[in-house]
Every structure is written in C-alpha cells, then in structure tokens.
Amino acid sequence: MPMLEIKNAELSIDDKKILKGLSLNVNEGETHAIMGPNGSGKSTLSYMLAGRDGYELDNGSITFNNIDLIPLSPDERSNLGLFLAFQYPVELPGVSSTNFLREIFNSRKKYLGEDELTHLDFIKHLRKVAQNLSIKDEMLKRYVNYGFSGGEKKRFEILQMALLNPKISVLDETDSGLDVDALKIVSEGVNNLKDKKNAVIVITHYQRLLDYIKPDIVHIMSDGKIIKSGDADLALYIEKNGYSEILNEQN
Amino acid sequence: MVATTETINQVKTSTDRYKYGFSTEIEVDKAPKGLNEDIIRFISQKKDEPKWMLDWRLEAFKKWKKMEKPNWAKVSFPDIDFQDIYYYAAPKAKKKLNSLDEVDPELLKTYEKLGIPLNEQKMLAGVAVDAVFDSVSVATTFREKLSEVGVIFCPISEAIKNHPYLVKKYIGSVVPVTDNYYTALNSAVFTDGSFVYIPKGVKCPMELSTYFRINEKNTGQFERTLIIVEDEGYVSYLEGCTAPQRDENQLHAAVVELVALNRSQIKYSTVQNWYPGDETGKGGIYNFVTKRGKCLGDNSKISWTQVETGSAITWKYPSCILMGNNSVGEFYSVAITNNAQQADTGTKMIHIGKNTKSTIISKGISAGKSQNTYRGQVQIQKGASNARNFTQCDSLLIGNTCSAHTVPYINQHVSNAKVEHEATTSKISEDQLFYCMQRGLDAEQATSMIVNGFCKEVMKELPMEFAVEAQKLIGISLEGSVG
Numbered sequence: 001m002p003m004l005e006i007k008n009a010e011l012s013i014d015d016k017k018i019l020k021g022l023s024l025n026v027n028e029g030e031t032h033a034i035m036g037p038n039g040s041g042k043s044t045l046s047y048m049l050a051g052r053d054g055y056e057l058d059n060g061s062i063t064f065n066n067i068d069l070i071p072l073s074p075d076e077r078s079n080l081g082l083f084l085a086f087q088y089p090v091e092l093p094g095v096s097s098t099n100f101l102r103e104i105f106n107s108r109k110k111y112l113g114e115d116e117l118t119h120l121d122f123i124k125h126l127r128k129v130a131q132n133l134s135i136k137d138e139m140l141k142r143y144v145n146y147g148f149s150g151g152e153k154k155r156f157e158i159l160q161m162a163l164l165n166p167k168i169s170v171l172d173e174t175d176s177g178l179d180v181d182a183l184k185i186v187s188e189g190v191n192n193l194k195d196k197k198n199a200v201i202v203i204t205h206y207q208r209l210l211d212y213i214k215p216d217i218v219h220i221m222s223d224g225k226i227i228k229s230g231d232a233d234l235a236l237y238i239e240k241n242g243y244s245e246i247l248n249e250q251n
Numbered sequence: 252m253v254a255t256t257e258t259i260n261q262v263k264t265s266t267d268r269y270k271y272g273f274s275t276e277i278e279v280d281k282a283p284k285g286l287n288e289d290i291i292r293f294i295s296q297k298k299d300e301p302k303w304m305l306d307w308r309l310e311a312f313k314k315w316k317k318m319e320k321p322n323w324a325k326v327s328f329p330d331i332d333f334q335d336i337y338y339y340a341a342p343k344a345k346k347k348l349n350s351l352d353e354v355d356p357e358l359l360k361t362y363e364k365l366g367i368p369l370n371e372q373k374m375l376a377g378v379a380v381d382a383v384f385d386s387v388s389v390a391t392t393f394r395e396k397l398s399e400v401g402v403i404f405c406p407i408s409e410a411i412k413n414h415p416y417l418v419k420k421y422i423g424s425v426v427p428v429t430d431n432y433y434t435a436l437n438s439a440v441f442t443d444g445s446f447v448y449i450p451k452g453v454k455c456p457m458e459l460s461t462y463f464r465i466n467e468k469n470t471g472q473f474e475r476t477l478i479i480v481e482d483e484g485y486v487s488y489l490e491g492c493t494a495p496q497r498d499e500n501q502l503h504a505a506v507v508e509l510v511a512l513n514r515s516q517i518k519y520s521t522v523q524n525w526y527p528g529d530e531t532g533k534g535g536i537y538n539f540v541t542k543r544g545k546c547l548g549d550n551s552k553i554s555w556t557q558v559e560t561g562s563a564i565t566w567k568y569p570s571c572i573l574m575g576n577n578s579v580g581e582f583y584s585v586a587i588t589n590n591a592q593q594a595d596t597g598t599k600m601i602h603i604g605k606n607t608k609s610t611i612i613s614k615g616i617s618a619g620k621s622q623n624t625y626r627g628q629v630q631i632q633k634g635a636s637n638a639r640n641f642t643q644c645d646s647l648l649i650g651n652t653c654s655a656h657t658v659p660y661i662n663q664h665v666s667n668a669k670v671e672h673e674a675t676t677s678k679i680s681e682d683q684l685f686y687c688m689q690r691g692l693d694a695e696q697a698t699s700m701i702v703n704g705f706c707k708e709v710m711k712e713l714p715m716e717f718a719v720e721a722q723k724l725i726g727i728s729l730e731g732s733v734g
Binding site: 050052053073074075078079083084086089090091092093094095100103104107108111143160164 | 680681682683685686687688689690691692693694696697700701703704705706707708
C-alpha cells in the first residue's frame with residue numbers, strides 16, 4: 001500500500017479543467033520529482049494536496065496512509081504529516097517569526113499528545129535547527145516572511161519543515177529565486193531530514209535542483225496529467241533535449 | 252474522528268464564549284427604580300457625602316434634564332428609558348469594613364472566578380486593585396503600602412470625604428458636567444470609582460488597577476475616576492470590566508478624568524470586555540464613556556491604550572488636552588467587533604501649548620455583521636506653534652457582512668504645525684489563512700494569530716500582565732467569525 005495514493009484526480013478552476021486524471025503513488029522512503037512546462041498544473045496539484053479552498057476534486061481520490069484526505073481541512077492534513085513548502089511564502093506582518101514557529105511546533109506536539117516545550121526549551125531547539133540552515137537569530141526576530149529576501153523565504157520554509165518533521169513534504173518550486181549557495185543550503189536541509197520513513201515530492205522546472213536532491217522517480221507532467229515517469233536519467237534527458245520531444249511523443 | 256472532536260469543541264466554545272457571563276447571588280441594597288432629585292439625595296446620603304457634593308450633583312441633574320441625547324455616532328439602538336434603570340445597587344454590608352477579611356466571601360469568590368483574587372497574598376505582585384461591584388467599591392488592596400510613599404488610591408466616595416480639597420479642585424475640571432448628555436447624567440448619579448493621587452516627584456511603585464463588575468439586573472453603572480499626578484510623578488493605571496450574560500441591555504456611563512502636572516506621566520490602559528450580547532444582538536452593555544486627560548503642566552505626557560472587545564455598543568473617545576508646552580498625548584487602540592456589535596470609538600487631541608505632540612494608532616477589526624467606526628479629531632489651536640500629530644488608522648475586515656468606517660476631523664489654525672493622517676483597510680487574506688493552516692493551526696488559531704499581528708503596535712504598549720490577557724481575549728472575541 002503506497003503512503004500517498006492519488007487516483008484519477010480531476011479538478012477545475014473557474015470551469016477550466018486543470019487536472020485531467022492525474023494518478024501518482026508515493027511510498028515511504030521515496031523522493032519523487034515532478035517536472036513540467038509552465039501551466040501544466042504543478043502548483044494546482046500542490047494546493048489540491050494541501051486542501052486549499054477552491055481546489056476540491058471533481059473526480060478521483062486521494063488517500064494518505066489509507067485515510068481519505070478529501071473531507072479534511074488544511075490543518076487536519078498538516079497534522080497527519082503533510083507539509084507544503086510554498087513557492088511564494090506568505091507574509092504575516094506583526095507576527096514574530098519565533099512566536100509563529102513556537103505556535104506551530106507546540107500545536108503539533110499537542111495534536112500528537114506530546115508535551116509542549118516551554119519558551120526557553122523551544123528557543124534552544126529552534127537555535128539548533130536554524131543553525132543548520134544558516135538562519136541567524138536576527139531573522140527569527142523579524143515578522144514572518146516580511147521583508148525576507150527570496151533565499152530567506154525558502155530557508156524559512158525548510159526551517160518549518162524541520163520543526164514539524166512531516167511524513168510527506170511537497171516542495172513547490174523551492175529552487176526558484178535561489179542562487180547556488182542558497183540552493184545548496186536548502187537542499188542539504190532537505191536531505192538531512194530525509195529518512196526511510198518519510199517521503200518528498202519535489203516540484204520543479206529545472207533539473208538543477210535534482211543535482212542536490214536526488215530523486216528516485218521523475219515524472220513529467222503536462223496538461224494536467226503525468227505523461228511519463230522514469231528514473232533520475234529522465235530529468236537529465238529533459239535538461240538536454242527540453243520537453244518538446246516527450247510532448248510530441250505523446251501526441 | 253477528527254471531525255467529531257472538532258464539532259464537540261465548537262459546541263463547547265460557542266457556549267463558553269463569554270466566560271464572565273455568570274451572576275452572583277448576593278443581598279443588595281437598592282434605590283428605587285428611576286431618576287429624580289430624591290434618588291440623587293438618596294445616593295449622596297448613602298455615601299455620606301458633604302453638602303457641596305450633593306449640590307454639585309443636583310446642579311448637574313438640572314442641566315441634564317435640559318440636554319439632548321447625542322445622535323451623531325454611527326450606532327443605532329432603541330431609545331433608553333432612563334426611568335427604568337436602578338441608579339444605586341450595593342452588596343449589603345453588615346457593618347463597616349476594616350479589612351479585606353471582612354469582605355463578603357461571596358464577593359471574594361466572584362472576583363476569584365473573574366481571575367482577580369483580592370486576597371493580597373495571592374495577588375500578582377506589584378498590582379494594587381480597587382474592585383467596584385455595581386455601585387460601590389468593595390475592596391482596595393495594597394493601600395497601606397502605597398500610602399507609605401504618599402500615593403492615595405481609594406474609592407472616590409472616600410476621597411470626597413477624606414480629601415475634599417483635591418476632589419473639589421479637579422472634579423469636572425477636565426470633563427465639564429455639561430460636556431455631553433452622559434457626562435451630565437454621570438455627574439448627577441455617579442456612585443463610585445477610583446481616586447488616585449500621586450504626590451510631587453513620586454513614581455508609583457506598582458501598577459494600579461480597577462476592576463469594574465456590573466452584577467445586578469437593570470442596573471446602570473456610573474463610575475467616576477479621577478487621577479491626579481503632581482510634578483514629576485508617574486503612574487500606570489489599568490482598568491478591566493466584565494458583566495453577567497443577560498438578555499436586556501444595561502447602561503454603563505462612566506467619566507474618567509486625568510490631570511498631569513509639570514513633567515509628569517500618566518499611562519492609562521483598558522481592557523474592556525463587557526458582555527457583548529448574543530449572536531443575534533440580544534442583550535449586552537451600552538458602553539457610553541467619556542475619558543479625557545489634561546496635560547496641564549509643561550512636558551507632561553498622557554498615554555491611553557485600549558483594547559475594546561466587549562459591549563453591544565461602544566461610544567468612547569479617550570482624549571488629551573495638550574495645554575502645557577511640549578506636552579505629549581498618545582492613543583493606542585484596538586477595537587474588535589463581532590456578530591451584531593457596534594463600536595464608534597477614537598480620540599480627540601486638542602493642541603493648545605507650543606511644541607505639543609500627539610500620536611494616534613487605531614486598529615479596528617470587524618467580523619460578523621458588526622459595525623466599527625474610528626472617529627477622531629485633531630485640533631491645532633492658535634498659539635500651538637510647532638504642534639505635531641501623526642495618525643494611523645488601520646481596519647481589518649473578516650468576512651463580507653461587516654463594515655469599517657474612518658471619520659477623521661482635522662482643524663488646524665497654525666501654519667507651522669504638521670498633521671499626518673494615514674488610513675488603510677484590508678481583509679484577512681485567504682493566502683495568510685491557508686499558509687497558517689497548512690502548518691497545522693486551525694482557522695481560529697490562524698485568525699487570532701494574524702489579528703494579533705495586525706494589532707502588534709498597540710499590544711506592545713500594554714503592561715505585561717494585561718498583554719497576555721488581551722491576546723487571549725482577541726482570540727475569544729473572534730470565535731465563530733471564520734470557517
């Protein structure tokens with residue numbers, strides 16, 4: 001039984017069909033990459049998984065560890081262990097990053113029936129995790145994503161991922177807007193969190209990120225469907241030849 | 252399973268929403284319903300007041316009878332029948348109280364339940380409390396410790412008897428009796444409230460706080476607070492309010508006067524959580540309050556911070572009269588309305604002295620079908636050369652059925668004064684909610700977090716003890732407004 005199972009997902013936004021029968025299975029311990037040209041429905045897929053309002057399925061099913069995700073709200077899905085690293089992380093003016101992180105961390109602890117950390121213990125824990133991602137104390141004193149640079153925003157996403165320790169993480173274009181150094185830090189962060197029990201789905205335009213986060217399986221998405229799957233070599237092939245050949249093959 | 256827990260929690264929170272809604276069964280002493288000269292004499296006699304005070308009340312009553320109710324605020328409610336209210340209700344005291352140990356245990360329990368233990372050993376260190384129950388002050392803590400440094404903190408009814416010189420000199424000096432309909436009414440029938448006097452050069456060693464509780468049915472609370480700070484003095488004063496959950500509306504018409512002399516400072520913080528009425532708008536407190544401070548001395552400063560979450564209707568404009576040269580007035584406000592609540596609140600900054608400065612930061616949050624209006628006046632009078640004002644009014648809307656309004660009035664009579672006004676209106680964005688919820692916060696936690704962020708500039712002005720309470724209160728007030 002796969003950890004995440006998407007079957008024939010169909011979804012429209014404003015009467016326009018975006019997902020047209022997408023299926024995907026992800027097992028524990030796997031890293032998947034989903035690549036595809038602009039407008040193929042990659043971000044829609046990530047919002048659909050996270051349960052965003054307005055991204056409900058017309059047809060098909062999604063189960064996570066055998067639990068039907070469709071009736072669950074975003075916070076319930078998050079509590080089950082689903083994490084989405086946003087392509088465009090959202091600013092929360094006035095909300096201090098440290099407080100926000102403590103709130104989501106302790107809220108998760110509470111859900112799991114574990115002891116919440118005191119402010120001091122949390123700060124110690126946070127410092128350790130933040131250091132691995134080259135995040136300075138100064139950044140944690142600022143408001144969530146407010147005035148962060150592109151690289152800071154992406155590192156802050158991975159910091160949250162590290163604190164919540166999800167079972168499955170969807171990284172939506174996490175490489176966009178990153179220079180090589182930031183890309184390395186972020187990828188290392190993701191790789192450090194990876195183990196045999198969890199899974200990662202990397203959504204990206206470019207092969208570049210996959211030099212750092214090695215996928216087990218690469219999927220090509222086009223026009224709301226996965227049209228081809230293969231191993232890491234498939235990504236290299238795309239890098240070299242572009243999408244057009246595979247797309248033509250389909251037609 | 253998750254969904255079931257959520258439903259149970261929802262039912263629980265909707266019934267627990269106003270956790271101060273209980274009432275206390277206690278024997279009371281009441282004046283007959285209605286308002287006439289005899290009732291005023293009755294109140295004055297109950298308080299054992301000197302003649303000058305009674306005369307002052309009767310004079311106010313005469314003027315009140317000729318006055319009209321104000322109708323300029325953006326609030327609507329059925330006409331109040333002023334003859335259908337009790338103007339005096341007091342817990343029956345068996346004899347004169349000498350110490351806290353003699354306070355009716357029922358009353359002590361009530362305050363315990365409200366989270367305000369009056370037992371000094373159990374109290375938060377560093378906060379002295381005056382507890383006002385309906386029409387009388389039932390207990391004031393830490394009085395002896397305060398009197399060692401010359402600070403007077405007592406019920407105003409006692410100050411009238413024991414410090415008549417001070418009361419006579421300042422009562423009505425900031426808020427004239429006929430300032431408005433409700434101040435005239437209050438002047439005629441006020442029953443209790445707090446009195447604070449900080450002598451020259453004294454920094455009050457602890458936060459002073461008054462806790463107002465309306466308990467009796469059909470009773471109006473008309474308290475009067477007077478705070479006087481002499482040269483170089485400083486005081487931080489906190490005020491909290493709650494009332495039982497009742498179906499009929501109750502009137503709260505208070506007057507607060509602050510006087511700041513040379514180089515003195517007054518910081519006045521309010522967390523107002525009167526019963527707001529139910530979801531449909533039934534019941535709740537009419538909070539018609541006049542609060543004003545006078546920076547009488549040079550280089551003095553008065554700062555108002557308010558978090559307004561309760562009341563069916565709020566009509567309140569804590570203001571500063573900046574008379575002294577270089578004096579400073581500040582107003583920091585968070586006003587939250589949900590369901591059928593109506594709030595028309597703001598401030599007036601009257602610049603009279605030279606180089607006077609004022610800052611207004613107002614955050615209005617509306618949810619449900621509520622109405623939230625900021626109304627503010629900045630007046631730069633002739634002679635207030637070099638005066639400065641900065642005003643920032645931000646409104647946040649939750650949902651599509653509420654509304655927010657900003658009504659600034661600016662009168663400027665000086666050419667080198669500088670008045671700045673900024674206003675924004677925004678909605679809690681779906682992006683923000685989704686982002687927080689994706690991290691595992693439920694819709695209400697997420698909203699409360701975003702709203703607290705929105706209010707940050709005001710919340711940081713609150714004293715520590717109050718800030719935590721206020722943050723929780725914001726969450727509670729918005730329950731049921733999302734999802």
